[in-house]
Amino acid sequence: xxxxxxxxxxxxxxxxxxxxxxxxxxxxxxxxxxxxxxxxxxxxxxxxxxxxxxxxxxxxxxxxxxxxxxxxxxxxxxxxxxxxxxxxxxxxxxxxxxxxxxxxxxxxxxxxxxxxxxxxxxxxxxxxxxxxxxxxxxxxxxxxxxxxxxxxxxxxxxxxxxxxxxxxxxxxxxxxxxxxxxxxxxxxxxxxxxxxxxxxxxxxxxxxxxxxxxxxxxxxxxxxxxxxxxxxxxxxxxxxxxxxxxxxxxxxxxxxxxxxxxxxxxxxxxxxxxxxxxxxxxxxxxxxxxxxxxxxxxxxxxxxxxxxxxxxxxxxxx
Amino acid sequence: xxxxxxxxxxxxxxxxxxxxxxxxxxxxxxxxxxxxxxxxxxxxxxxxxxxxxxxxxxxxxxxxxxxxxxxxxxxxxxxxxxxxxxxxxxxxxxxxxxxxxxxxxxxxxxxxxxxxxxxxxxxxxxxxxxxxxxxxxxxxxxxxxxxxxxxxxxxxxxxxxxxxxxxxxxxxxxxxxxxxxxxxxxxxxxxxxxxxxxxxxxxxxxxxxxxxxxxxxxxxxxxxxxxxxxxxxxxxxxxxxxxxxxxxxxxxxxxxxxxxxxxxxxxxxxxxxxxxxxxxxxxxxxxxxxxxxxxxx
Numbered sequence: 001x002x003x004x005x006x007x008x009x010x011x012x013x014x015x016x017x018x019x020x021x022x023x024x025x026x027x028x029x030x031x032x033x034x035x036x037x038x039x040x041x042x043x044x045x046x047x048x049x050x051x052x053x054x055x056x057x058x059x060x061x062x063x064x065x066x067x068x069x070x071x072x073x074x075x076x077x078x079x080x081x082x083x084x085x086x087x088x089x090x091x092x093x094x095x096x097x098x099x100x101x102x103x104x105x106x107x108x109x110x111x112x113x114x115x116x117x118x119x120x121x122x123x124x125x126x127x128x129x130x131x132x133x134x135x136x137x138x139x140x141x142x143x144x145x146x147x148x149x150x151x152x153x154x155x156x157x158x159x160x161x162x163x164x165x166x167x168x169x170x171x172x173x174x175x176x177x178x179x180x181x182x183x184x185x186x187x188x189x190x191x192x193x194x195x196x197x198x199x200x201x202x203x204x205x206x207x208x209x210x211x212x213x214x215x216x217x218x219x220x221x222x223x224x225x226x227x228x229x230x231x232x233x234x235x236x237x238x239x240x241x242x243x244x245x246x247x248x249x250x251x252x253x254x255x256x257x258x259x260x261x262x263x264x265x266x267x268x269x270x271x272x273x274x275x276x277x278x279x280x281x282x283x284x285x286x287x288x289x290x291x292x293x294x295x296x297x298x299x300x301x302x303x304x305x306x307x308x309x310x311x312x313x314x315x316x317x318x
Numbered sequence: 319x320x321x322x323x324x325x326x327x328x329x330x331x332x333x334x335x336x337x338x339x340x341x342x343x344x345x346x347x348x349x350x351x352x353x354x355x356x357x358x359x360x361x362x363x364x365x366x367x368x369x370x371x372x373x374x375x376x377x378x379x380x381x382x383x384x385x386x387x388x389x390x391x392x393x394x395x396x397x398x399x400x401x402x403x404x405x406x407x408x409x410x411x412x413x414x415x416x417x418x419x420x421x422x423x424x425x426x427x428x429x430x431x432x433x434x435x436x437x438x439x440x441x442x443x444x445x446x447x448x449x450x451x452x453x454x455x456x457x458x459x460x461x462x463x464x465x466x467x468x469x470x471x472x473x474x475x476x477x478x479x480x481x482x483x484x485x486x487x488x489x490x491x492x493x494x495x496x497x498x499x500x501x502x503x504x505x506x507x508x509x510x511x512x513x514x515x516x517x518x519x520x521x522x523x524x525x526x527x528x529x530x531x532x533x534x535x536x537x538x539x540x541x542x543x544x545x546x547x548x549x550x551x552x553x554x555x556x557x558x559x560x561x562x563x564x565x566x567x568x569x570x571x572x573x574x575x576x577x578x579x580x581x582x583x584x585x586x587x588x589x590x591x592x593x594x595x596x597x598x599x600x601x602x603x604x605x606x607x608x609x610x611x612x613x614x615x
Contacts, residue, residue, distance in 0.1 A: 111414070175354030203449040205515070207407060209465035209522055219464060223455035 031247035048297070055291030057284060067285045076292050078257045080299065082267030086172060086247060089261065090179035095233050097180070098187035100227075105188075106195040107217060118192065125185035136178040136227030141169025141250065148173055148262040159259045166264045170252035173261040178246050182234030190232030194225040226312045234307030238300050244271040270296040358385035358556045359425040359525040361406055361443070363601070366420035367585075368401050368410060375401045377585035379420075381575055383526070388548055388557045390567040390594065393577030393609070399560050402577070403528050406558065407443035408436040422444065424525065439468070444524035448531045450511035452503030452518070459499040461514055462486060465522035481521055489517035490547050503581025509540025516547065529559040533566065545570045564610060568598050576606045 063071040090144035101121060105114045145167060198221045206216040252269035268276075270292045278289055361383040368376040383389050383406070391399040404410040405418055408429060422429045429439050440603070452461045453496035462482045466473055471479075482499070486492040491513040495506070503514055512532060519527060533541040541563075548570050551557060561567050567574055575591040590603045601607045 075335075122345050199451075201447055201449060201451040202453060204409065204412065204445075205447060205453070205518075206464075207412065207437075208407065208440055208445035208447075209468065209518065211468050212437050215468050219453060223453070 003315045032293060040274055043225050047250055051290060051294040051297055054287060055294045056117060057287040058291035059235065061284065065284065066288060067281075072288060072291060075288065076270070076295050078255050078267050079270045079273050079292055081257050081296055082172075082253070083241055083271070083299065084294065085259070085267065085270040086176050086179060086251075086269055087237050089172065089176035090183055090240045091237050092237060093177060093180035094184045095187055095229070096285055098184050098232070098236075099191055099229055101184070101188045102191035102195050103217060103221070105192055107221060108212065121185050123185075123187055124181065125189075128251070129182065129245040132178050132182055133246035136174055136246060136250040137170065140178060141174045142172075144169050144171075144174050144177070151262060160261045162260045164264070165262045166252070168252065168264075171262050171264070172251065172266045173246050175250045175266075179240045179243055182243065183240050186239060187229070187232040189233065191225055191229050194228035195221050198224045227314045230310050230314075231307055234303055237303050240315065241300050241303065242271055242296065248272040248275045333398065358554065359442075360385050360556065361526055361558070362423045362426075363402075363406070364421045364423075366402070366405060366418065366422060368398065368405055369415075369417045369419075370401075370413065371415040374585040376405075377587050379577075379588045381588055381591060383558045384573060385556045386552055387552075387572040388552050388570055389561060389573045389575060390571035391558060391560045391575050392562075392564070392567050393586070393589075394579075395562075396582070396586070397577040397579045399575075399577045400530055400541055402587070403558060403560050404445075406526070406528055407445055408439045410447060411436070413467040413494075440468075441465075441522060442524055442536060442591065443526040443528060444519035444522065445513070446516055446519055446529045446532045448607055449535045450508060450515050452506075452511050452514050454502070454504050456503055457500045458495050458503050458506070458514060461503040462521050463615055464518060468522075481529045482517075485517040486514075488520055488551070489513040490543065490550075507540070509536050509543060511521065512536060512540070512544060516544075518550075520551070525560070526556040528556065531560050531562060534562065539564070564598075564612070568594060574598070576601075576603075576609060578605050578609070 058066065058072045063069060063074075066072065066075070068075060101117075105118050105121075110115060145165070148161075148163075148165040148169070148171065151161040151173075152165040155161045156163055201223070202220040203216055206219045211219060247269050248271075251266055251268065251272060253263060253272065254265035255268060256265040257267055258265065274289050274293060277285070281289060325452045363379055363383075366376065366381075375532060381402075391403060394398050395416055401410060406422060410416050410418060418430060424439070425449065428434070448581040453464060456464060462485050464480050466478060466481060483492060483496075486495060492509060494510060495501075495514075495522075498505075502562055503511065506514060512535075516527075533544050533593045536544065545566060548557060548559065552572075555583075558568075559571065561570075571594045573591065574594040576589045576597060577586050578589045579586045590597065590601060590606050592601075597606060598610050601610065607613075
């Protein structure tokens with residue numbers, strides 16, 4: 001305490017501490033942060049403007065002028081359907097699995113096992129999607145053929161499994177499963193983070209009532225983590241909707257609009273369709289592909305906004 | 319009772335008998351004074367040593383928590399009284415690395431015997447915590463009822479309503495919340511939340527109630543309300559309460575156990591236990607006298 005005698009020089013003390021005005025470091029920091037935030041907005045706007053400008057011709061030209069002789073809506077609808085179907089199926093498979101993995105890691109596994117398993121799950125996210133595609137077509141696809149035949153036989157009355165089961169495994173079913181594996185790490189990471197933050201006093205409160213571990217999880221951990229599971233799911237959906245390589249490789253697409261997951265004829269997805277057709281397109285066909293990209297952009301935007309709305313309502317309601 | 323599978327529902331069954339009894343009682347004030355004395359159970363700890371990993375937290379405690387009495391555990395911070403309290407319903411072992419040596423019995427039955435399910439022990443020996451911890455996503459009603467549906471127990475709505483009302487009345491909270499049972503538990507004040515937690519703990523009809531500094535987060539008015547409540551609850555339960563508040567121990571307890579540790583890093587020990595009045599006026603140990611008169615700790 002060398003400098004100031006606080007009892008006598010209070011005024012000088014305050015003036016010295018603030019340095020008279022805001023410190024340079026503070027200003028540099030706040031300007032940099034603001035600039036970063038503005039850049040994000042500009043990028044987002046730039047992408048949207050590009051999509052709208054380049055995609056516009058697809059909306060203004062008549063069906064006869066467009067490649068394939070279909071209106072743009074007729075062209076994009078089956079693709080959008082396939083995109084949403086693949087992503088939804090992936091989420092339905094991945095979310096329960098991811099929640100179970102997150103619960104196991106945070107509340108059941110011994111610490112060392114939990115740590116290792118956590119790393120391994122995160123590692124799933126580091127595998128490039130082209131590898132997933134190759135694995136899907138060479139390993140999972142053939143392996144899934146008997147499963148799909150069984151589904152057709154036993155559960156054929158459900159439209160999803162109407163069949164006839166594909167003999168190659170290049171189906172929506174397999175593509176969805178691969179997407180599920182791909183989004184598992186992100187959903188599970190988000191859930192894990194929040195599950196592990198469940199206040200200890202709540203967990204102990206449940207256990208002091210005589211709750212078993214599962215009952216404690218149901219009473220405290222799951223309600224506490226609910227909104228994070230929803231936002232994790234939406235993040236995963238966002239990835240699954242836009243995933244290109246794996247789907248492009250695996251799916252044998254015929255453009256059919258069908259809920260049948262296991263047959264030879266499947267709807268394609270927007271992203272896979274762009275990847276497949278772009279190299280051979282020119283002129284107006286390119287504009288059409290970009291316009292389908294705009295539709296994909298809109299779908300992911302709506303998904304994210306829905307997630308925010310759900311979370312906001314939860315936070316308000318409880 | 320602890321191990322026998324066919325008695326697994328005994329707490330709930332005796333709970334329903336009690337509902338039948340109280341249904342015939344007229345004045346709600348009678349509930350707290352209802353003749354339940356026969357039900358309260360004794361906890362006996364013999365040569366109990368508690369560890370966190372290699373750290374020896376509590377050494378060689380032998381103590382009886384007497385039925386229908388309030389036993390206060392006092393002592394300076396870190397002397398192991400909360401740790402000891404948590405060993406009485408097997409909450410201690412939930413901390414990773416925590417272990418227990420010695421014997422703790424509930425009415426003669428060893429809580430730590432190999433066939434005993436800790437979940438069952440915690441059902442019989444309830445706990446109220448330092449900070450109120452109502453479940454944030456649940457309403458007032460659901461908080462009180464939260465222990466009733468555990469372990470695959472199903473009870474009828476009408477019966478649940480009765481248990482909730484009886485528990486809230488027992489916790490002196492009913493009149494304040496009866497018109498808003500569907501509101502979140504967190505909408506209550508701190509003192510009300512703590513009484514809600516007491517109602518939640520008593521709704522499952524435990525034999526013993528453990529309280530870990532239940533008033534430390536509350537203002538003096540709320541504290542007094544909880545102390546009054548403790549005085550009423552002892553007619554039905556065996557109660558052990560950890561407190562840092564000397565006046566509270568003197569006001570609310572019948573028996574007082576003084577814990578101390580010789581120096582930091584050494585395990586905590588039970589120095590002396592006796593009638594609260596004796597401990598506060600005429601203790602046998604110098605350390606006790608120093609502590610209760612505020613000369614240290």
